[in-house]
Every structure is written in C-alpha cells, then in structure tokens.
Amino acid sequence: xAGVTQTPKFRILKIGQSMTLQxxxxxxxxxxxxxxxxxxxxxxxxxxSVGAGITDKGEVPNGYNVSRSTTEDxxxxxxxxxxxxxSVYFCxxxxxxxxxxxxxxxxxxxxxx
Amino acid sequence: GDSVTQMExxxxxxxxxxxxxxxxxxxTGYPSLFWYVQYPGEGLxxxxxxxxxxxxxxxxxxxxxxxxxxxxxHLEKGSVQVSDSAVYFCALTPSQGGSEKLxxxxxxxxxxxx
Numbered sequence: 001x002a003g004v005t006q007t008p009k010f011r012i013l014k015i016g017q018s019m020t021l022q023x024x025x026x027x028x029x030x031x032x033x034x035x036x037x038x039x040x041x042x043x044x045x046x047x048x049s050v051g052a053g054i055t056d057k058g059e060v061p062n063g064y065n066v067s068r069s070t071t072e073d074x075x076x077x078x079x080x081x082x083x084x085x086x087s088v089y090f091c092x093x094x095x096x097x098x099x100x101x102x103x104x105x106x107x108x109x110x111x112x113x
Numbered sequence: 114g115d116s117v118t119q120m121e122x123x124x125x126x127x128x129x130x131x132x133x134x135x136x137x138x139x140x141t142g143y144p145s146l147f148w149y150v151q152y153p154g155e156g157l158x159x160x161x162x163x164x165x166x167x168x169x170x171x172x173x174x175x176x177x178x179x180x181x182x183x184x185x186x187h188l189e190k191g192s193v194q195v196s197d198s199a200v201y202f203c204a205l206t207p208s209q210g211g212s213e214k215l216x217x218x219x220x221x222x223x224x225x226x227x
Contacts, residue, residue, distance in 0.1 A: 004156075033214070042202065042217040043157075058214070090156055092215075101147060102215055104156035 002026050006091050006105035013081045013112050021076040021108050023091030029103070030096040032074040033058075034066065036087040037107070043090065049074055050096065081112045115140040119203045119218035126193055126225050134188040134201055134221050136177075142208030146170075146179055146186040147215070149202040157202065160188075193225045 007022045025032065030051045035043040045058030049068040063085055065077045074093075078085060088109050092102040120135040138144065145164045149157040161170030166181035175190045186203060203218040 040219060042219040043215075045214055048214060092157075101159040101162055102157075104149075104158070106154075106156045 004091055004093055004103050004105035006089075006108050008108060009106065010109045011111070013078075013110065015081060015083065015112060017081050018077070018079050019081070021078075021089055021091075021110070023074045023076065023105060024072050025074075025091075025093040025103070026072065027093060027103065028071060029093035030071065031094045031102075032068065033092045033094075033102065034064070034074070034076045035090045035092065036060065036085075037090060038087050046076065046089075078110075083112045086110060086112045115144065115205060115207050115216045117203050117205055117216055117218040119201075119221055121219075122200075122221040122223070124221060124223045126223070128195055128225055128227050129192045130225075132188070132190040132193045132197075132223070134203075134223070136186045136188065136203035136218060138184050138186065138203075138205050140184075140205055140207055140216075143181070144205040144208050146177070147204045147206070148175070148177055148186070148188050149204060149217075151200045151202065151220070153199070160201070193223070195225050195227055198223055198225045 004025045033048045034046040044060045047066040049055045088107045090107045091105045094102040116139045147162045148160040150160045151157045161172040163170040163179035169178045177188045200220045200222045202220045204215045
C-alpha cells in the first residue's frame with residue numbers, strides 16, 4: 001500500500017543548480033499539493049493541482065514550477081536553486097470531496113549550499 | 114484570510130500525564146478542522162478530524178471538539194505515552210470548496226518522558 005511516494009529523500013544542491021522533486025500517488029486522488037516546511041513555521045503551500053492539466057499557485061510559489069500531466073504524478077521543479085529554498089518538501093494528495101484529509105509523503109530534505 | 118493559531122511549544126510531560134494543546138482558528142463559514150501528527154523523520158499523518166460544529170473527532174485516545182462559538186479545536190489526551198512524542202499540527206480546510214487546501218498552525222512539539 002504505497003500511498004504517496006516522494007523521491008529523493010535527501011539532496012544537496014549548489015546555488016544556481018536545478019532539480020525536480022518527484023511525487024506519485026496510487027490512490028487515484030484528483031487533488032495534489034506541494035508544501036515546504038521550515039523549522040518552527042508549519043507548512044506553507046507552494047502549488048496545488050485539482051486534476052491532470054490543472055495547476056495553481058499557493059502561498060509561496062516563487063522560484064518553483066509544477067506540471068500535472070497524469071493523475072498519479074505531480075513533480076516540483078526548482079530552476080535556479082537559492083539558499084532560501086533549503087527546506088523539507090512534502091507532497092500530499094486528497095479526494096475531491098469536502099472535508100477529506102490529505103495523505104502525505106515522507107518528504108524530501110533539500111539543502112542549497 | 115483564514116488562519117490557525119496553536120499553542121507554542123515545546124511541551125514536555127511525564128508518562129500518564131494529561132495533555133491539552135490549544136488551537137483556535139479564523140475562517141469564514143464552516144471550515145473542516147484537522148489534527149495531524151508528525152513523528153521524527155516522517156511525513157504528516159491524520160490524527161483526527163471534525164467537519165461541523167459540535168463534532169468530536171477521536172483516535173488513539175486523542176480527542177478534539179469543534180467549538181464554533183469559541184472558534185477552537187483543542188487536542189486532549191487523558192494519559193500520554195512515550196510513543197506520543199511528536200509534533201502536532203492543527204489545520205483547517207476553508208468552507209469554500211474547490212481545492213481542499215489546508216491552512217496549518219505552526220505545530221507544537223510534544224516530548225513525553227518515562
């Protein structure tokens with residue numbers, strides 16, 4: 001029972017490099033989300049998607065891009081890594097019905113040096 | 114906009130002590146309310162939820178009641194265990210549908226000592 005799977009679990013990048021954080025879910029959820037978690041700050045929504053081909057900005061989208069070509073996958077791309085993007089990134093998914101909980105992956109710990 | 118405020122941590126308790134973590138919210142209409150738990154090195158897991166006023170969510174001995182009049186959703190447990198040590202997040206989904214976006218509090222770290 002995989003749920004939400006994120007890869008990689010850890011990554012160190014140099015300033016200016018780019019990378020893609022992968023997220024896939026096997027629960028046939030329409031809604032998917034990307035959050036970042038900074039120490040003592042809770043989780044902030046970066047981008048979300050309500051279905052394949054549809055994405056929208058969350059609270060902190062600057063410096064990131066997303067795509068949603070299939071129901072299962074929702075990759076997050078960092079084009080020009082900056083130290084301020086050092087964080088733990090969580091992907092989540094949910095049913096498109098009110099009041100339903102989100103299911104989270106185990107996170108990707110990203111350091112920009 | 115919508116927001117969640119929860120008590121600052123960290124909270125340190127002895128095993129079998131009573132736990133309360135306060136959570137209040139600001140939102141229009143009737144949001145759905147959640148408590149999530151994050152164990153070290155893991156993602157967030159749903160602990161309990163309530164979707165309308167006066168609903169009580171419960172799971173693993175934890176309880177929280179949706180209080181519309183005080184806009185609160187306090188988490189309680191009568192007797193904590195060492196295994197309850199984790200970070201607890203209060204969250205809401207706004208009543209206007211269409212995305213089910215979660216708004217989180219900052220989290221409260223709980224440590225339970227034997």
